[in-house]
Amino acid sequence: METVALALGGVLVPACAAVVALAIALRRARQRHERALGERGWLLEREREAAAHAAVGEERARIARELHDIVSHNVSVMIVQAGAAREVLATMPEEAAAALAAVERAGRDTMTELRHLLGLLAPDAGGADGNSDLAPQPTLARLTPLVDRIAFAGLPVEVRVSGEPRPLPAGIDVTAYRIVQEALTNALKHGTGGKAEVTIRYAAHALRVEVLTTGPSVLTGGAPPPAGDGAGRGLTGLRERIAVYGGDLDARRRLGGGYRVRARLPLDAS
Structure with missing residues (x-):
């Protein structure tokens, strides 16, 4: 033992x-x-x-x-x-x-x-x-050529205008164009057969711009766009530009897929 x-x-x-x-x-x-x-x-x-x-x-x-x-x-x-x-x-x-x-x-x-x-x-x-x-500097009056280029590249775009269109301060007009341009460019870069909806709303004291895009949904197992691809720099620049005019920008992923970019640009009452 x-x-x-x-x-x-x-x-x-x-x-x-x-x-x-x-x-x-x-x-x-x-x-x-x-x-x-x-x-x-x-x-x-x-x-x-x-x-x-x-x-x-x-x-x-x-x-x-x-x-x-x-x-x-x-x-x-x-x-x-x-x-x-x-x-x-x-x-x-x-x-x-x-x-x-x-x-x-x-x-x-x-x-x-x-x-x-x-x-x-x-x-x-x-x-x-x-x-x-x-x-000439791009403005909302030149939105149609931008939309046509994006659509030709493979992303269908629908544009809606609500309210009574009126002349805008030049800087705000350029900024509104840049918002749509950045959102559509990012959607085209990351989209997989989706589409985009652009809404321009002329309110009493503000111009509101919204861009909705579709894409893979995180709820259905779709792969989200890769991080760190440069889109963040574009949004940072937009926030800087919009802040100059006292406006605000909200950009986030949609649960159903795609992204939503929403901006408000105050207009001086005159």
Whole structure:
């Protein structure tokens, strides 16, 4: 009996020691893995913050260029109309008054844009002189070509307009276009045979823009769009742009599949 006990002891002791050594090794490996995950998470967070800051800077530079175009256009109108009014002031007072009214409207529009944007935007670090893009700034009036391009690329788009359409401040008009453009571009990038609905609503004191897209549903096992694909930078830029005008943006995944982008842009009562 003693011989058997000694034999068992000779087997169990090394086995227990091996188990303890294995447990220690597994614990150390798990600790190293957790530290590696923590370091990777920290690096990813820093990368996301850097990407967000870069998106804000790029959007501000683009807004600055658009502001330059808007103000230059309005000042040009003021110069032309003021010259016309001076020419006919003595002989055609009614036409002169109409020209001066146009000068006043252009001046008010310019001051509105300056009030919203001046002092907020940093200069373009790239040193661009603003003359590289002489095309008119995109507005809701140019929404149809955008929708046609998106539809031709494979994403059907339906556009609805509610309320009474009316002239918008130039900066808000451009911003509304950018909201639709970003939402449709993201939908086209991530969509799988879906469609999009764009709603522009002219309310009493605000312009509301909503873009609904369809796509794979997380409730039915559909794979969501991959994270970190650059769409977040676009939304960050939109929030920066919309915040300039005191508006707000809500962008989220829909439970039934796809995304919803909803924005409100306040309009000054006049």
